[in-house]
Amino acid sequence: MSERIYYTKPSITDLEVEYATDAAKNGWGDHCYEYISRFENGFKKHLGVKYAIATSSCTGALHMGMAALGIAPGDEVIMADTNWIATASPIVQLGATPVFVDVLPDSWCLDPVRVEAAITPRTKAIVAVHLYGNVCDMDALLKIGLKHGIPVIEDAAEAIGSQYHGKRAGSMGAFGAFSFHGTKTITTGEGGMFVTNDPELYEKVLTLSNHGRARSQSKQFWPDMVGFKYKMSNIQAAIGCAQIERVEDLIQGKRRVFEAYVANLAGLPLTMNPEPEGVINGFWMPSIVVDRSASFDREVLLRELREDGIDGRVFFWPLSSLSMFESKPENINSYAIPEMALNLPSYHDLSSEDVVRVSMHIRKSLTAVAC
Numbered sequence: 001m002s003e004r005i006y007y008t009k010p011s012i013t014d015l016e017v018e019y020a021t022d023a024a025k026n027g028w029g030d031h032c033y034e035y036i037s038r039f040e041n042g043f044k045k046h047l048g049v050k051y052a053i054a055t056s057s058c059t060g061a062l063h064m065g066m067a068a069l070g071i072a073p074g075d076e077v078i079m080a081d082t083n084w085i086a087t088a089s090p091i092v093q094l095g096a097t098p099v100f101v102d103v104l105p106d107s108w109c110l111d112p113v114r115v116e117a118a119i120t121p122r123t124k125a126i127v128a129v130h131l132y133g134n135v136c137d138m139d140a141l142l143k144i145g146l147k148h149g150i151p152v153i154e155d156a157a158e159a160i161g162s163q164y165h166g167k168r169a170g171s172m173g174a175f176g177a178f179s180f181h182g183t184k185t186i187t188t189g190e191g192g193m194f195v196t197n198d199p200e201l202y203e204k205v206l207t208l209s210n211h212g213r214a215r216s217q218s219k220q221f222w223p224d225m226v227g228f229k230y231k232m233s234n235i236q237a238a239i240g241c242a243q244i245e246r247v248e249d250l251i252q253g254k255r256r257v258f259e260a261y262v263a264n265l266a267g268l269p270l271t272m273n274p275e276p277e278g279v280i281n282g283f284w285m286p287s288i289v290v291d292r293s294a295s296f297d298r299e300v301l302l303r304e305l306r307e308d309g310i311d312g313r314v315f316f317w318p319l320s321s322l323s324m325f326e327s328k329p330e331n332i333n334s335y336a337i338p339e340m341a342l343n344l345p346s347y348h349d350l351s352s353e354d355v356v357r358v359s360m361h362i363r364k365s366l367t368a369v370a371c
């Protein structure tokens with residue numbers, strides 16, 4: 001039996017263990033925020049933004065940021081139909097409605113033309129999700145936002161290492177949100193980050209993140225509003241400090257894995273995560289989308305991978321196909337792509353031999369009919 005190939009797993013070295021151990025031993029009392037501030041500062045520097053607030057998850061960062069932008073019952077927020085639910089749930093929790101628009105066939109991200117067509121007087125924000133490391137067409141989206149006076153939020157949970165014309169994903173919108181869940185490019189187990197260059201928005205989220213207690217408030221235990229509690233612990237932040245010190249290596253690992261897949265899958269009728277002119281893709285998750293003209297059964301390939309101990313995963317379903325939302329089959333790309341697509345194992349130190357082993361199954365499934 002061949003060794004199991006996991007879908008993702010974190011890259012944890014002695015450095016993470018050392019910092020986490022130190023936080024567990026010494027990070028209390030006067031020291032209880034030290035790793036948190038250090039992680040926030042390291043992250044700000046990596047991203048090139050002014051403000052950062054560490055959170056317990058990306059979902060929490062999105063929830064607070066959206067609340068600070070004033071998203072409330074009756075509002076609409078435009079986002080791509082192809083997505084993880086974490087982007088939609090804070091919108092729903094705030095009483096607003098996610099408006100799902102179709103994605104582009106090549107980037108699997110928001111189609112700006114459809115975004116503009118979906119704007120109504122109730123539209124309060126646009127969420128640009130950089131899916132699988134692919135970067136949204138930010139020039140077009142920011143232009144639309146500016147024209148209509150609507151903020152563009154970046155959900156960059158999957159886009160550590162991604163850049164757009166020299167700017168890091170997550171640093172361009174009204175605010176950005178990141179995830180450090182165990183499957184993401186950098187991890188703290190669970191965790192997230194809110195980032196912005198807007199001092200007012202930062203102050204609002206900082207207050208919201210501390211149960212509504214403003215830092216200017218001198219009275220103890222005196223919240224000025226009802227807020228949230230989505231904080232990251234010092235021990236998680238200690239792991240984050242080690243990960244952010246190693247971030248360039250972690251990104252390089254992802255790129256190496258992606259490039260190995262590209263080399264091994266050459267000549268097959270499929271496309272993978274794009275990296276257009278001016279964009280650097282962080283390649284969080286190498287995905288294949290098989291050409292419509294090819295004969296391909298995703299379920300058969302998934303089963304064959306599973307039988308060989310390989311973790312392949314399905315592409316995100318359109319959120320509008322879930323029972324709690326209204327179906328939108330007119331989003332043809334969002335509905336058609338998953339049928340032909342698969343996410344491939346991609347942890348940072350996946351060996352070249354393992355990439356060959358995964359690729360062999362894909363090659364077999366796409367050439368079986370021909371021979």
Ligand SMILES: *Cc1c(COP(=O)(O)O)cnc(C)c1O
Binds near residue numbers: 060
């Ligand atoms: C992982 C992910 C999230 C959620 O992150 P959590 O830290 O689990 O809340 C949000 N958006 C996208 C696009 C993600 O991939």
